[in-house]
Amino acid sequence: MELEEIAKNIRKKIFLMSCRAGGGHIAPSFSCVEILVALYFKILNIDKNDLHNENRDRFILSKGHASSALYSILAKRGIIEEKLLDTFCQRGGILGAHPESHSIPGVEVSTGSLGHGLSFGAGMALAGKINNKDYRVFVLQSDGECQEGSVWEAAAFAAHHKLNNLVVIVDYNKLQSLGRTNDILSLEPFCDRWKSFGWSVKEVDGHDISRIIENLESLPYTNNKPNVLIAHTVKGKGISFMENIPLWHYRIPNSKEEIEIALKELGIDRKEFEEGRK
Amino acid sequence: MRNAYVSALYDIAKINKQIMSLNADIGAIVFDKFKADFPDRFVNVGVAEQNMIGVAAGLASCGKIPFTYTITPFITARTYEQIRVDVCIQNSNVKIVGVGAGLVYSTLGPTHHAIEDIAIMKTLPNMKIISPADPIESKMATYAIAEIKGPVYFRIGTAGEPKIYDEDYEFTFGKGVEIQPGEDVTLIATGSIVYDTIMAARELKKKGISTRVINIHTIKPLDKDIILKAARETGAIITIEEHNLEGGLGSSIASVILEESRSQIKFKRIGLKDSFCSFYGTHQELKSYCGIAKEDIISEVISLIK
Incomplete structure (x- = not known):
């Protein structure tokens, strides 16, 4: 399957599982679909039959609220069973609105509270250096998350220790829960911030899978610096009325009109949607 | 330490x-x-x-x-x-x-x-x-x-705490230590204030009060048995800690006793009385200021079991 097709499929899954659950975060998940497809289908060195191999690449979904995107991609890669997605946020299930590492195969770190993933990832990267392993550690962060001070403690640490095996990808959709990032607590000049902290910085269109892959295939960007790829994205990408509207951070469509438009734009047939709701 | x-x-x-x-x-x-x-x-x-x-x-x-x-x-x-x-x-x-x-x-x-x-x-x-x-x-x-x-x-702690144990002391995770036996009252403490507690017990002995001293080095999980036994056998327990009374060792011990002890017991907690300490001086001077020094332990014991 073409990677773009996979991305389309992942969006369908996210939408269906979130509507069934009546919860989760659709728009923040949609903004990082292409990033996850690039990572899980081209970049990450992981073996679904040997998930704890000590030489594996590590991936941390620091923006844990995009869990539905992660679960969908894990299912697509055969790491978790596809039918598990139907249990998202359901009674007795293991797939919560934020991912937990102790119960879900392929989830490296439990996340949900923002500003934790980068320190955790820096520790993994440091262990890799000490143990002479050549795995990489990828941390996907949201832009709002970069308002947490702990992110910058970790950024300084990673640069100081020259962790070139550490890669941050920022899902820079320019929105956070209550509004525009620039209106609430500006991150700009965002690239310069990372540079001044001693990181190698690249930027990419975060919905262009082949460009994301190109950028991640050229790692490390420099020999002795950690790497950050700023992915410019659209929050809610894929459903026109959600795109770039802060309100949709954790809303699930429920009006007839909204659902009608979403199904049409995502290419989900009505029958599949109704089945999923049962 | x-x-x-x-x-x-x-x-x-x-x-x-x-x-x-x-x-x-x-x-x-x-x-x-x-x-x-x-x-x-x-x-x-x-x-x-x-x-x-x-x-x-x-x-x-x-x-x-x-x-x-x-x-x-x-x-x-x-x-x-x-x-x-x-x-x-x-x-x-x-x-x-x-x-x-x-x-x-x-x-x-x-x-x-x-x-x-x-x-x-x-x-x-x-x-x-x-x-x-x-x-x-x-x-x-x-x-x-x-x-x-x-x-x-x-x-x-930091440096200079007095020694309580000999070199051959064996530490067992999760098990409280009876430092000295006693019949009339039990003092349960944790941290370096165990030393002050032992000193208080010695003076109480001179006053004719047989005082058991227990060191709780593992605060969680708590050794319930040693606490319940002390409650049963001495009928009076005082906890001592260099910590706020809210949520400290004493509150853990109180919970154990209230839920599980069948004995009627007298109980008192010694610790910081929900206040920060802005008094300056030596460690001992601060303990006195906060009411958790050896003398405070002695007077609490006397007033509890009189």
Whole structure:
């Protein structure tokens, strides 16, 4: 399957599982679909039959609220069973609105509270250096998350220790829960911030899978610096009325009109949607 | 206690290559030997405690056994959510070592006193808490902690605590220690104030009051048996700690007694009375000021059992 097709499929899954659950975060998940497809289908060195191999690449979904995107991609890669997605946020299930590492195969770190993933990832990267392993550690962060001070403690640490095996990808959709990032607590000049902290910085269109892959295939960007790829994205990408509207951070469509438009734009047939709701 | 900890950690690190020490710019000189002999395994993360805990959890997920170290409020309260999410929720094999238990950093003031750490650490699922009473126990507990899987909070003093135990003392995780027998009342203490408690018991003996003294070095999980036995046999319990009364050792013991003891007992807690200490002086002077010195223990015993 073409990677773009996979991305389309992942969006369908996210939408269906979130509507069934009546919860989760659709728009923040949609903004990082292409990033996850690039990572899980081209970049990450992981073996679904040997998930704890000590030489594996590590991936941390620091923006844990995009869990539905992660679960969908894990299912697509055969790491978790596809039918598990139907249990998202359901009674007795293991797939919560934020991912937990102790119960879900392929989830490296439990996340949900923002500003934790980068320190955790820096520790993994440091262990890799000490143990002479050549795995990489990828941390996907949201832009709002970069308002947490702990992110910058970790950024300084990673640069100081020259962790070139550490890669941050920022899902820079320019929105956070209550509004525009620039209106609430500006991150700009965002690239310069990372540079001044001693990181190698690249930027990419975060919905262009082949460009994301190109950028991640050229790692490390420099020999002795950690790497950050700023992915410019659209929050809610894929459903026109959600795109770039802060309100949709954790809303699930429920009006007839909204659902009608979403199904049409995502290419989900009505029958599949109704089945999923049962 | 601090030196005993550092030297025990060095001993373990010599044998176990996974042991690491992460420090937040605290521990001058005492860590020099560790640093010199294990340069890869000593990381001064700088004045960035939250990151230290997250990094430690990441290291632990790759098989390392990180001992994180700095002054108590900065490694417990400052980093609380990192400990909760990165360490406790994920049951990470990270050790949290807080130096400066209670009021021992007397002149540094309330920012550096540790009077709520037991309360906030004990409410975290998966966390275990060890609070040694003297340097020997600090050393033996350090060996034990390295063998315990999962999060441990280790609450130690600084330097110069009087010895309570002999060199051949055996530390058993989760088991309280009866330091001396007694029939009329039981004093249960934790940390370096166990010494003051023993001194108080000696004076009480001269006054004809037979006083049992128990050291609770493992605050969580708590040794219920030794507490219930003391309740049954002495009928009066006083807890002593260099910590706020709210949520400290005394409150844990009160819960055990209320829920599980069938004996009618008299009970009193000695600790800081829900206030910060902005009084300056020596450690002993602060204890007196806060009403937790030897003399206070003696008068509380007398008024409880008279």
